[in-house]
Amino acid sequence: MKIANDVEVLELTMNLGQPSMIHPTLVWDENEVVLVDTGIPGQLKEIQEAMVQAGVAFERLSKVILTHQDFDHIGSLNAILKVTDYSIEVLAHKEDQPYIQGEKPFLKMSPERIKTLLETLPKERAKYFLDPITAKVDRTLNDGEVLPYCGGITVIFTPGHTPGHMSLYLKESKVLIAGDAMVADGGKLLGPREQVTPDMETARKSLEKLTHYDIETVICYHGGVVTEQVNEQIKALIK
Numbered sequence: 001m002k003i004a005n006d007v008e009v010l011e012l013t014m015n016l017g018q019p020s021m022i023h024p025t026l027v028w029d030e031n032e033v034v035l036v037d038t039g040i041p042g043q044l045k046e047i048q049e050a051m052v053q054a055g056v057a058f059e060r061l062s063k064v065i066l067t068h069q070d071f072d073h074i075g076s077l078n079a080i081l082k083v084t085d086y087s088i089e090v091l092a093h094k095e096d097q098p099y100i101q102g103e104k105p106f107l108k109m110s111p112e113r114i115k116t117l118l119e120t121l122p123k124e125r126a127k128y129f130l131d132p133i134t135a136k137v138d139r140t141l142n143d144g145e146v147l148p149y150c151g152g153i154t155v156i157f158t159p160g161h162t163p164g165h166m167s168l169y170l171k172e173s174k175v176l177i178a179g180d181a182m183v184a185d186g187g188k189l190l191g192p193r194e195q196v197t198p199d200m201e202t203a204r205k206s207l208e209k210l211t212h213y214d215i216e217t218v219i220c221y222h223g224g225v226v227t228e229q230v231n232e233q234i235k236a237l238i239k
């Protein structure tokens, strides 16, 4: 789905039992093509196809920004890196870096959960979960940092869902890539999902930071695009 001239939401199906949609974002300018989050393991092909549909050659991909460590956000990173000969820069917050790099066990993906997944998934999907999904983070990002490409991408540190969760604000198009700081349902913004947010108090405080930005569009990884009075909706969430 096209959001602005150079912003596209990729709509991928997360098929792990109950199918649902997930929404990585592609942002680009003449020099950089940035993918924000990489789907679940086994989605390289779908990402490549979605980029073609967006009119951006996969070979132009230059950076991956990970909003956080969860497997549905970093799942196909390794496959992307392999097929591009590790020429892509990987960016994330330093608090989630050790999990993404495999130095600490994922906070929400225990070996037991992987075992259950492997037992319930069809073989052709399960195979993608057998390879390690950890990968090297080349550069860590700080709260408030503005990445000088694609019209300026502001890093907003929004911990709670994970210790190193970040959201991104695209200055030019006034788009907020929320990651999992919020979820959406039918055009309504909801707060962070309680069952998968270990530190709800911090996550709620993080939402307050978002009120400092003039946002026209929110992209929730789970629940998709929200455009109706989003500043007001966010304010209502923190009351």
Ligand SMILES: [Zn+2]
Pocket: 070, 072, 073, 180, 221, 222
């Ligand atoms: Zn997620």
